[in-house]
Amino acid sequence: MAITETDRKLPYGVADITEGDCALKSDIEAKVSSAFNSFGYNEIQTPTFEYLGVFYDDPSGGGDAIKFVDRGGRIIALRPDYTPAISRFTASHKSEADFPLRLRYSGNIFRGGESFGARQKEFTQAGAELLGDPSPEADAEIICATIEALRQAGLEDFQLELGHAGLLRGLVGGLLDGETFRELTELLDKKSVPEIDDFCRRAVSDAGAAALLRELPLLYGGTEIAEKMLARRLGAESEAALENLLAVCYAVKDFGLERFIGVDLGLVRSFGYYTGVMFKGLTHSMAFPICGGGRYDNFSRRFGLAFPATGTAIWTDRVMAAVARSKKTLSAPAADVLIWYESDADRPAAYAAARAEREKGLRAICEKRRFASETDVCRYLSAHRILSAAKIEGGDAR
Amino acid sequence: MKYLTIALAKGRLAELSVELFMKLGYDCGEMLTKTRKLIFTDETHALRFLLVKAGDVPTYVEYGAADIGVVGRDTLLEEGRNLYEMLDLGFGKCKMCVCGPAEMRERLNSTSTMRVASKYPHIAAEYFYGRKNMNIEIIKLGGSVELAPLTGLSEVIVDIVESGKTLAENGLEVLEEVCPLSARLIVNRVSAKTERERITRLISEIRSLI
Structure with missing residues (x-):
């Protein structure tokens, strides 16, 4: 039966990647992987799909994961996020003795519901996780490795905004229930001063806390923002959070990369598992973050082994789009050499010549002569060098 | 200095916004004249004003084609864009x-x-x-x-x-x-960080007026 018109189209939210784009993407993936590798991170792979419970502990949830049911009736999810998979991996295969452990990955994640840019349901991420190390230096290492990876990928004009999950909890956690706290984080994410004003009138009776919440959206800039906030002595939990955030910033400074970071005390992340310093990376021309991450201590307890952890994920497609926008044209790289042969008798010599070129590290295409002139071939292949088998043998067939 | 681009929603809100910016000493009075121009520049303060359809203001700001926008809360609620909504301008109620x-x-x-x-x-x-x-x-x-x-x-x-x-x-x-509902000042997420000083100064200037 012939394929229908509808079947020829791709499902909404996925896309093909053409040669020129793919060359750029692979190049970025290779550079990011090599940057993480240079920090001593070993690559692992986890399955593309796992039981839904790995990704969501909320039984009613499943969020926007793409789900299906296996033969036993259990719900399987295409990986919507790498962090839980890496935690599960570590809890399954490792023990205290293996810490600190440095792991990296590169692969695709899938989300059913979101609408991010042109490719909406399948994304590529490359990331690194430092497991079993609670120190601020560990967070700084993850942040600096991310910066180096983005620079290797070809970006210079970007910034990582750092915040701390303990700060908001320390300031108002005790005053709000789970649902209201979530509402507040959504308003903070939009730095919506008028809506926060309205929220405080409704939900926050403590005048001091309300005043602070109204300020929070505008408290971003350099480390001095966190230093000033710390000097105001606003309670043990928020002070510990600010001290930890500053310790991470100072370590990034010692790396010599402080020009790539900023502090945003109003920073919130949609994942609930963060416990410490968290960050997202922004660059001009991209409306969505190009990377994100943070500390998620003891998140792994539900997989049977609790440990401190911090990690980062780079949104490869968005980095690619940002890099692509800075270039005029994207084209697939041309082959280096084309080897022609006119008759089957020349074929062994042609194959041997092609192999010799390939062994030199060149990209060689070998085929029976199809074009009238070299000019035609150049238009077709933009090959750098054209040899014919006969020529190689020193004959005069041409 | 890099231009700071401000997108205004065509119509009544643009008129009120222009009045506000003129009170702050920015030169954008030309927008109130009968003209077909869509971009207006205040060279002294390196500001650029765009006139766009109300529903497009959040889009320009989200994608960074404009750093700042002035638009009604109705448009923001309807469009649900990914940006910062930093100030209630108090007009257009x-x-x-x-x-x-x-x-x-x-x-x-x-x-x-x-x-x-x-x-x-x-x-x-x-x-x-x-x-x-x-x-x-x-x-x-x-x-x-x-x-x-x-x-x-x-x-x-x-x-x-x-x-x-x-x-x-x-x-x-x-x-x-x-x-x-009322008019809101919205800011691009990246510009808020990279042009922090100029944008926070502008916000506090506006705050002192409303």
Whole structure:
């Protein structure tokens, strides 16, 4: 039966990647992987799909994961996020003795519901996780490795905004229930001063806390923002959070990369598992973050082994789009050499010549002569060098 | 110095915004003259003003084509864009309301076959489905929404009410208030960080006026 018109189209939210784009993407993936590798991170792979419970502990949830049911009736999810998979991996295969452990990955994640840019349901991420190390230096290492990876990928004009999950909890956690706290984080994410004003009138009776919440959206800039906030002595939990955030910033400074970071005390992340310093990376021309991450201590307890952890994920497609926008044209790289042969008798010599070129590290295409002139071939292949088998043998067939 | 680009929603809000920026000493008075230009520049302060359709203001700001925008809260609620909403400018005050003929007041909460016409389908859905847990039929219209109940296209409408004059002239009235509206200053997420000093200065200048 012939394929229908509808079947020829791709499902909404996925896309093909053409040669020129793919060359750029692979190049970025290779550079990011090599940057993480240079920090001593070993690559692992986890399955593309796992039981839904790995990704969501909320039984009613499943969020926007793409789900299906296996033969036993259990719900399987295409990986919507790498962090839980890496935690599960570590809890399954490792023990205290293996810490600190440095792991990296590169692969695709899938989300059913979101609408991010042109490719909406399948994304590529490359990331690194430092497991079993609670120190601020560990967070700084993850942040600096991310910066180096983005620079290797070809970006210079970007910034990582750092915040701390303990700060908001320390300031108002005790005053709000789970649902209201979530509402507040959504308003903070939009730095919506008028809506926060309205929220405080409704939900926050403590005048001091309300005043602070109204300020929070505008408290971003350099480390001095966190230093000033710390000097105001606003309670043990928020002070510990600010001290930890500053310790991470100072370590990034010692790396010599402080020009790539900023502090945003109003920073919130949609994942609930963060416990410490968290960050997202922004660059001009991209409306969505190009990377994100943070500390998620003891998140792994539900997989049977609790440990401190911090990690980062780079949104490869968005980095690619940002890099692509800075270039005029994207084209697939041309082959280096084309080897022609006119008759089957020349074929062994042609194959041997092609192999010799390939062994030199060149990209060689070998085929029976199809074009009238070299000019035609150049238009077709933009090959750098054209040899014919006969020529190689020193004959005069041409 | 890099230009800071400000997108204004064409119409009444742009006029009020221009007044505000002129009070702050920025040169954008040319926008109030009859001209077909869409971009206006204040060279002294490296500011650039764009005139765009209200619904497009959040889009320009989200994608960074403009660093800042001035737009009604109605547009922000309807568009749901990924940006910072940093300031209530206090002008352009009005309300989003459910309106209809008086006899709908009693049926509003009991009927299950109601149709709602609106230029704001998301706001209408969020109100009826999200807040009131009612599954109703929403009909999107492009304008003159008051016609819908008069022609039998819908029972009620969700629309902006300023004075209520248009409603009264068409025999309709406010049945329920959805939310208050006013003009908002919105900022691109990246610009907020990279142009922090200029943008926070502008915000505090505006705050001192309102």
